[in-house]
Amino acid sequence: xxxxxxxxxxxxxxxxxxxxxxxxxxxxxxxxxxxxxxxxxxxxxxxxxxxxxxxxxxxxxxxxxxxxxxxxxxxxxxxxxxxxxxxxxxxxxxxxxxxxxxxxxxxxxxxxxxxxxxxxxxxxxxxxxxxxxxxxxxxxxxxxxxxxxxxxxxxxxxxxxxxxxxxxxxxxxxxxxxxxxxxxxxxxxxxxxxxxxxxxxxxxxxxxxxxxxxxxxxxxxxxxxxxxxxxxxxxxxxxxxxxxxxxxxxxxxxxxxxxxxxxxxxxxxxxxxxxxxxxxxxxxxxxxxxxxxxxxxxxxxxxxxxxxxxxxxxxxxxxxxxxxxxxxxxxxxxxxxxxxxxxxxxxxxxxxxxxxxxxxxxxxxxxxxxxxxxxxxxxxxxxxxxxxxxxxxxxxxxxxxxxxxxxxxxxxxxxxxxxxxxxxxxxxxxxxxxxxxxxxxxxxxxxxxxxxxxx
Amino acid sequence: xxxxxxxxxxxxxxxxxxxxxxxxxxxxxxxxxxxxxxxxxxxxxxxxxxxxxxxxxxxxxxxxxxxxxxxxxxxxxxxxxxxxxxxxxxxxxxxxxxxxxxxxxxxxxxxxxxxxxxxxxxxxxxxxxxxxxxxxxxxxxxxxxxxxxxxxxxxxxxxxxxxxxxxxxxxxxxxxxxxxxxxxxxxxxxxxxxxxxxxxxxxxxxxxxxxxxxxxxxxxxxxxxxxxxxxxxxxxxxxxxxxxxxxxxxxxxxxxxxxxxxxxxxxxxxxxxxxxxxxxxxxxxxxxxxxxxxxxxxxxxxxxxxxxxxxxxxxxxxxxxxxxxxxxxxxxxxxxxxxxxxxxxxxxxxxxxxxxxxxxxxxxxxxxxxxxxxxxxxxxxxxxxxxxxxxxxxxxxxxxxxxxxxxxxxxxxxxxxxxxxxxxxxxxxxxxxxxxxxxxxxxxxxxxxxxxxxx
Numbered sequence: 073x074x075x076x077x078x079x080x081x082x083x084x085x086x087x088x089x090x091x092x093x094x095x096x097x098x099x100x101x102x103x104x105x106x107x108x109x110x111x112x113x114x115x116x117x118x119x120x121x122x123x124x125x126x127x128x129x130x131x132x133x134x135x136x137x138x139x140x141x142x143x144x145x146x147x148x149x150x151x152x153x154x155x156x157x158x159x160x161x162x163x164x165x166x167x168x169x170x171x172x173x174x175x176x177x178x179x180x181x182x183x184x185x186x187x188x189x190x191x192x193x194x195x196x197x198x199x200x201x202x203x204x205x206x207x208x209x210x211x212x213x214x215x216x217x218x219x220x221x222x223x224x225x226x227x228x229x230x231x232x233x234x235x236x237x238x239x240x241x242x243x244x245x246x247x248x249x250x251x252x253x254x255x256x257x258x259x260x261x262x263x264x265x266x267x268x269x270x271x272x273x274x275x276x277x278x279x280x281x282x283x284x285x286x287x288x289x290x291x292x293x294x295x296x297x298x299x300x301x302x303x304x305x306x307x308x309x310x311x312x313x314x315x316x317x318x319x320x321x322x323x324x325x326x327x328x329x330x331x332x333x334x335x336x337x338x339x340x341x342x343x344x345x346x347x348x349x350x351x352x353x354x355x356x357x358x359x360x361x362x363x364x365x366x367x368x369x370x371x372x373x374x375x376x377x378x379x380x381x382x383x384x385x386x387x388x389x390x391x392x393x394x395x396x397x398x399x400x401x402x403x404x405x406x407x408x409x410x411x412x413x414x415x416x417x418x419x420x421x422x423x424x425x426x427x428x429x430x431x432x433x434x435x436x437x438x439x440x441x442x443x444x445x446x447x448x449x450x451x452x453x454x455x456x457x458x459x460x461x462x463x464x465x466x467x468x469x470x471x472x473x474x475x476x477x478x479x480x481x482x483x484x485x486x487x488x489x490x491x492x493x494x495x496x497x498x499x500x501x502x503x504x505x506x507x508x509x510x511x512x513x514x515x516x517x518x519x520x521x522x523x524x525x526x527x
Numbered sequence: 528x529x530x531x532x533x534x535x536x537x538x539x540x541x542x543x544x545x546x547x548x549x550x551x552x553x554x555x556x557x558x559x560x561x562x563x564x565x566x567x568x569x570x571x572x573x574x575x576x577x578x579x580x581x582x583x584x585x586x587x588x589x590x591x592x593x594x595x596x597x598x599x600x601x602x603x604x605x606x607x608x609x610x611x612x613x614x615x616x617x618x619x620x621x622x623x624x625x626x627x628x629x630x631x632x633x634x635x636x637x638x639x640x641x642x643x644x645x646x647x648x649x650x651x652x653x654x655x656x657x658x659x660x661x662x663x664x665x666x667x668x669x670x671x672x673x674x675x676x677x678x679x680x681x682x683x684x685x686x687x688x689x690x691x692x693x694x695x696x697x698x699x700x701x702x703x704x705x706x707x708x709x710x711x712x713x714x715x716x717x718x719x720x721x722x723x724x725x726x727x728x729x730x731x732x733x734x735x736x737x738x739x740x741x742x743x744x745x746x747x748x749x750x751x752x753x754x755x756x757x758x759x760x761x762x763x764x765x766x767x768x769x770x771x772x773x774x775x776x777x778x779x780x781x782x783x784x785x786x787x788x789x790x791x792x793x794x795x796x797x798x799x800x801x802x803x804x805x806x807x808x809x810x811x812x813x814x815x816x817x818x819x820x821x822x823x824x825x826x827x828x829x830x831x832x833x834x835x836x837x838x839x840x841x842x843x844x845x846x847x848x849x850x851x852x853x854x855x856x857x858x859x860x861x862x863x864x865x866x867x868x869x870x871x872x873x874x875x876x877x878x879x880x881x882x883x884x885x886x887x888x889x890x891x892x893x894x895x896x897x898x899x900x901x902x903x904x905x906x907x908x909x910x911x912x913x914x915x916x917x918x919x920x921x922x923x924x925x926x927x928x929x930x931x932x933x934x935x936x937x938x939x940x941x942x943x944x945x946x947x948x949x950x951x952x953x954x955x956x957x958x959x960x961x962x963x964x965x966x967x968x969x970x971x972x973x974x975x976x977x978x979x980x981x982x
Contacts (some may be wrong), residue, residue, distance in 0.1 A: 079540065
């Protein structure tokens, strides 16, 4: 195989982005502001700064600055594991017999196993700069918690992680990675917080959810001096940091004259999808280019495809600000059958607004077909993907097969957010043929949506 | 941090080696030949071809050809996960406050998690080319088995893996990775082979060893039509394939004018160490340059530092040819306390000869200090290392600290063979403070060595 475009494109260190890109600056309709649940008014910088580091609160509220310089210390850390390669999936194309050209941006070549480290190091940096003792957070599949524990170890910050109970039990090894990096890990819901105790009382035996874990982590932050809460997805600041994915991808595409027609990402809270598509969406919003964007979510937690665009709580305990987003209701607890980390009831406000304007498409996929794609990809392309990432693989393969049928030579780009090395319990279920698909009923979703906050 | 030498050096695709380098060609005293245990005479090509693929048997016997072209199909596969980066350990240097310059060749960025894939794909390729149905093998920590299952999936070969029982139990997730790639995995010793049943009868409750698993895999190969046995270390053919590590490293060093003074690798059977140092050793043997080479082995299985240079069986069941090597005796079963994969009783004949001639130094390190180095490295350099690789990290850190004391600005290069993502049971023991060091007594070793074959 002699190819003009190498199998893997690594940018030179000198070509790495020096600023993050804030897609909100190019959006005509800005994402709706976070609201104070007590007053119903937009959260102020001062109010947000009780929960978040001040600099991050500023980034959260900044809808206007298109490029924000990445601090030198963060650029240094990025050099540990970036650039991430843009991979031409020659083997996958050949196996599928498709005329499509397939590329993926692979974010899994670091110990956190995913793109989450891009924002973790930024949030840890600002916490350190503010002189804090430590941070609290939640984690679902464990990727975010691992990333944060690595970032906190680097800046010598204390790190308290509330881990969704089902993942804590299914992924004990993730916990050990976090402990190796010095983090304290608690299964959520727990009896260490007021909100955790309330949830346990109301739903005994619950396997938890990101929404519960967020409530506990926020409570732990505001009730400990010198701590702030950090979040790995959903927030606009996280999409900002994750724009490094899209910026690197775009630089590699421009360098090799690659013009993607379709850009695909898995969507839980939106951090990866938002980060990957941001700069491309910027071009689209400025009328410089056009792309078809596809958000892929699990059929078991379909916030975009079956949720409602409305203000909702970000967490089950209702302690966080209200966000306008596509949501299944903050009380929605996805089936524990679902193996991936895309179990959040809502979706980034930025992506929700773009989706509502028709600038992004969305589809949901079922778990078994996701693992079929994952196994196929592992065997053909060599990398065992994370279940989350495999939602994007599923859609990319489906698009490539469509090209085979129509003969179209489309260029398909997707985000391979991470590796599945800590997801072998799920793979084992798949290997043993005992994996279940689960799709919530209309009634279940309607019941959950009935509890949206009244404004 | 602005540096002339980037944090990570990735060669261009066009700069990748096109041939393997066979260090035996430059050795004045060749490694002693494999002997037929029945006749006591050197194994012939025909005899070896009963167990190994013919082309691999040829490579095993070839002490003269310095460069062997890598087949195109293997070069293609290498592009999936190579080049492996040569990393400048800026963060580690800074944390240690050492004047030394530290580099490591990182082989962990692939799903097998280690360098083992370099030889697995070569061995699978020659098996396919010979028209075989499949291959059998043993695996210790599971890295080799995973690598082979990936390689077999790529060439659509059947793959039977005998996995050392202690690892099978400590690392169930490795088994699932292998199954995801379609391999059949059996804990060893097992009742599926004659030799396995004999070992079980003689040592009921044994947790197994590489030596046992090799015997079972060889028996499975020769008793199934269309199968051959493949081995992930020790053999000269494996060192040949693994020379890709050293060749890439040398190309990167030459490109950036990096001149290593000390080259360090962990040593179990010798595949990584041999692969890393081969081309550098070639230069040394040809009088073109000088390097200090250090083999680092576990104190629990110290074949170089406490073994004997003699002909011995390669396997516990004594079904394999005899090899002259540094050995602890083929009956030596390392303590199950030891977490790493460096549990083989012998050492590559090539490395044994070089060590015997004083061209390589060796040292052994204890498990707790290895994990201390591992955790330190993980926090400072970001990558959670495999326990095996961490033996080399321990020695590299020790060398760098010596430089700090003496003020010497040495250039230290070590092999980071893989990641520890499937070794979290061991990390958990370390995190919980319940890890044990184990050093065999002189009596234990003498007793095991008393059973060397009489020639």
